[in-house]
Amino acid sequence: MTSSLTGDPVTDQLLPIALQMIWAVREQDPAAVADLFAAAEEVAGDPVTAARGLAVVACALCPDDLRASQALAWLANPREYHRLIVSGVDSVTAGVLASQMPREEVA
DSSP states (O other): OOOOSSSSHHHHHHHHHHHHHHHHHHTTOHHHHHHHHHHHHHHHSSHHHHHHHHHHHHHHHSOTTSOHHHHTGGGGOHHHHHHHHHTTOOHHHHHHHHHHSOOOOOO
């Protein structure tokens, strides 16, 4: 018998999809995000239940002691954020450091 991580069978099934979606968003991959929404809809049975379930799981995954500006700091420089993450820097620190670096313009 397996135990529930979230306390609900639907959100238990949505959790791995939400974790994949976090990285798809961070990689700025809209096709992957769309595919993951489709996977969530298959699990939940309809798009509204899927979206609500993903929102609840995503909120539960967010640290409650971060300001929005800290949690979203990676958006200031996604390339630098990714480089820092790959080098082993934790996500909060990587976001803050990346936001302090000049953003590279993509040619």
